[in-house]
Amino acid sequence: MNPDLLRGDTSVIDQSHQRSRSFGIAVDDAPDCSGLAAGRLQGMLEESRLLFQHAAPVMETLYGQIANTHSMVLLTSAQGVVLHSLGDNDFLEKASRVALVPGMDWSEQTKGTNAIGTALIEQAPVTVLGDQHYMRVNQGLTCSCAPIFDPHGQIVGALDVTGDHRSHHQHTLALVRMSAQMIENQMFAASFPDAMRLHFHARAEFLGTLVEGIAVFTSDGRFLSANRSAQFQLGLPFAALQAHTFSSLFGLPVSLLHEWFRTNTAPRQIGMHNGVSVWCRARLQPRAVWPGGVVSQDSVPQAPRRMQLSSLQYLDTGDPQLAAVIHKLRRVVDRDIPVMILGETGTGKDLLAQAIHHDSARARQPFVAVNCASIPESLIEAELFGYEEGAFTGARRKGAMGKIVQAHGGTLFLDEIGDMPAHLQARLLRMLQERKVSPLGAAKDVVVDVNVISATHKNLKDMVARGAFREDLYYRLNGLVVRLPALRERTDLDLVVKKLLKSLCDEAGQDTVDIAPEVMALLRRHHWPGNVRQLHNLLRTAVAMADDGAIAPVHLPDDFLDELRERGELAAKAPLADVPDPEEAASASPLLQDVTLDAMARVLLQHQGNVSAAARALGISRTTIYRKRHLLPPGLLG
Template sequence: MPIVESVGRFPAQTGVASQPAAPDHHVAEVLDKANRRSQTYGVSVHEEPDYTSPSRGHMSSAMDENRFLFQHAAPIMETLYGQIANTHSMVLLTSAQGMVLHSLGDNDFLEKASRVALVPGTDWSEKTKGTNAIGTALSEEEAITVHGNQHYMSANQSLTCSCSPIFDPHGQVIGTLDVTGDHRSYHQHTLALVRMSAQLIENHMFAGSFPKAVRLHFHSRPEFLGTLVEGIAVFSPEGRFISANRSAQFQLGLSHHALQAHTFSSLFNLPISALFELFSGSASIPRQLGMHNGVSVWCRTEIKPAGPWSHPSLAPVEQEGGATPPSARTATPTQSRCKPHLSSLQYLDTGDAQIKSVIQKLRRIVDRDIPVMILGETGTGKDLLAQAIHNDSARARMPFVAVNCASIPETLIEAELFGYEEGAFTGARKKGAIGKIVQADGGTLFLDEIGDMPRHLQARLLRVLQERKVSPLGARKDVEVDVTVVCATHKNIREMISRGEFREDLYYRLNGLVVRLPALRERTDFEVVVKKVLKSLCEGEPHITISSDVMTLLASYHWPGNLRQLHNLLRTAVVMVDTDGVIDAEHLPDDFLEELSIANNAPLAVEASVIASAPVAIANSEEVFTDGVRLQDVTLNTMAQMLRIHRGNVSAAAKALGVSRNTIYRKKNLLPPDLLN
């Protein structure tokens, strides 16, 4: 639920600011304990702020460690800042150790904050800053306001700070959310706003976790289901307690730690099988349950079996117009057309250390609902890796839907991704169309070249990933979706963020795990890769091999197009190969040989029968044989010999050498006349 719906717009401060009431007995005790801790830590009351900037590597490492927190908190921070804009304040997100990770604020106050080192990268734990809202909220694991002279260090007494800890889905403190402002701009409702925002972050994190568990949403009043204050408890299909949000803990009257000893049966007085029966008709209709403490609550549930739940024999139900609704969609043979031997991460492990490391990381997070971002040059096999991730997951029998964000015209990508209803725009298909995201429901959505997604659509995609709902163009209601997201790009997204071309919050939502595929020229398993690609091209055909000279030639090339270029090259060679089934230089495309020659200034393809002393391996033109002859001279002599043999017929000489006629014409000018006689 949006913050603005639960609390009114935070008023801009004009005139005399509100003054905080005297702290109650509990808050006074908390502040007293914090001050005693500050003394124990050796913090000086008159200590100057530490302006030391963290190293880029240190900050980057901290952001990587807290990516899960940031990707869920960033959108809510923006909404929260919208409520406090123009109040001489700022919103801060910190790690569980008190390090500031991200901040948003009014320009005038950001300058003031920098004077007290309230900037990303600085440590605001009690050990370094004494009593302050961030450090004390972390120490006490509860929300608190520290105002003016309640700060331990005198340098911070011009501030008023309201902070709430943020708990992860497993009940551990993962960070804090803080609003800090000028002490003259204190407002009594700030802490409530921060608390609610922190709880919203927790619920968003919770919603994306435990994808295969039984999730129960409950509240004593049915109108509060689906709101910020609903309780959410998660159980295994057997009824074992897994986790619960703070509202659920409050309603059940038990802490997260105490709940670990319980089951669904002990908390709700019936076996979990009865819950399945209760919601067998419709999970969307609230039902009443009695809790162990005698309180009756209204419930909804989300039940997601641990494995693929659709039986392959069940035929998909089609809507009019041929569209299959996500609720009825099952896997079909056409949804996994990848050849069996190309389908797994194991198949892609061909001996290169970098690839092996990537695969080991991916195996650890398969089926953990962690988004994957694949980096690498164009053609390095990012699409193959995405397909392998899908095929090794529990979603393998469900759809794998790939979207190339660079290949779809900007004017159509919104409709392609999100779908549209009939009449949504001029020229739309009569009965509308289901978008790619909905097509991927239950399976994997692969967003290739995500760096090319228009910025105005990035916010919509972020909403889909956060809320697991899609709003098709022209539709009156959202469509719920369950997808695992894998994205890929060859661009530097961090640089795009700094230029304002890519949303930072979307970036941290997409890169749960970042892996980088090496370029083909960097791989140590080149020969294995070539043979595997060749084998895939020869399926059902006679076995074809590559001559050792050509393998050496291929290994020396820089492969700007990577695997895609290699695949296309070998596909052409397979068609051109002779009956002996061996790929030689004469079967390689002319433009490839020309480029190889120009790049390395070396002989092109030289048949061993023509000149035994001229190796096919790449060498610099100034390199000499043991007898002092330059390779360039050998090249010209061989070309002259071919021209003499074929009586000056350039086409015949070019074919014999495996080069284009243009190469002969270009090199012919370098030939001394006596060589042609």
């Protein structure tokens, strides 16, 4: 059905009225305000956690666009039960009189013709104006609603704007439809974090917007899913698309797509099976983080998921100290015992926390990380505990949910806990004891269920002795204390390097590169002050420099070689044939200079001309790139 025909379309309304009569509803029936029991509503919220996670911020944005119009925004389940609402104060009282509050059922079976129930039955956006509502008690309302589909084409809920019938605006349905599509696209990205994703549209300027088509495929081209815009552009419903591959839909081998977009992000034009030409971009691989965890390249909230790459088993690479840590952790997973992870900066404390979460029964619930050292002290209280509207100057309208509440049902990871301000340590202790959170400016507490993992590189026992950290909080957090060994103390460097190289090459869409024996020897001699994080950054640069060849000493960053020289582990002026300095080698050899410039050009292209980001990726200074800018292709530097 064409959604543009549903803005108060009389044939749709007439059919809905017929259904309402068949359900036994009378026009003069009083509204049913009984609603769901609190327990059932909570259970429904749990079932719709992924939907709510992605819908809540979109609802706030939508409400900001319609604020002060005597309206409210509602999120419902696939059955039409209201899960969450935001509304103007002057409209909330009227809304409660007609049962527009969480827990109320707005399906056609109970309320007759209304935008929520009718949109869910029609599976398309609908506006129901004033007296088009079947029940007379609802005819003072005007409602615009769009169903929300999951990545598999199933309705999981609906987004609705309801207001006074005298304040209806003709563009409201368009805003609702766009907002529902935004939620769908975010859920879509979260559901296929590791798949090959194709973004396409007939007009290149619409790539990256809400109207772009998004289709996901396995690495060998088997179809997985497509959003509604992609289905419309391809001219095929979801069920029909399931029989296709990338090649049958676009007439190209999937290997060509890999070749195009392995290192180049510029749009390409391709033809679809129906003869229409579109512009496209492809995301071929997830972005890897050291050493082997995976996060999406998108900036949307990520759906928690169980994966081998994030498991304790994956992190067990043969070092006896690390194996002992993992053995202890396996004994306490799902025992509601708080874990404290100690270790130097860069040892992978955050990855270990994620692995604990993914191996637990909470794996499908949120994993929320808070770095207590990176948030300004003036903001950390609001960030952790949330706040109500008007709690402080600059507070967002309708307040904000804190990280602790966001982690409800899942895991809260408090990194660098030793940097938590003293006045918040008492609040955190109360939360751990009572399992309740009191947002700033709120009159009521919020019940939370979280598993807490903390981490620090500081000596908390010394801090307790000095009075810098609360003793009662320390003993509340350290149910099991484990220490991650520094990289220089581990015996599994070779295997860690191997896994990191595979992860980085997968990210770059290239075959795994080899590593020269002399390079491996240098890696073994280094003391690694930055631990695994430093190793990851070094190898990422080397992979970019080496491309599909083997990593040689010339591909290593300057600062790494300088550190070895400073420690006397490398000659101050090593012969070029032995362990060359990259800058000297590049200036001495035209061929090597070409290789270096090619690596710079490719990384600059990947980072869209951002010199700082490219320099970090290459492990060199910005000055080095600027010094060679006259040798690089024009237009690369932003």
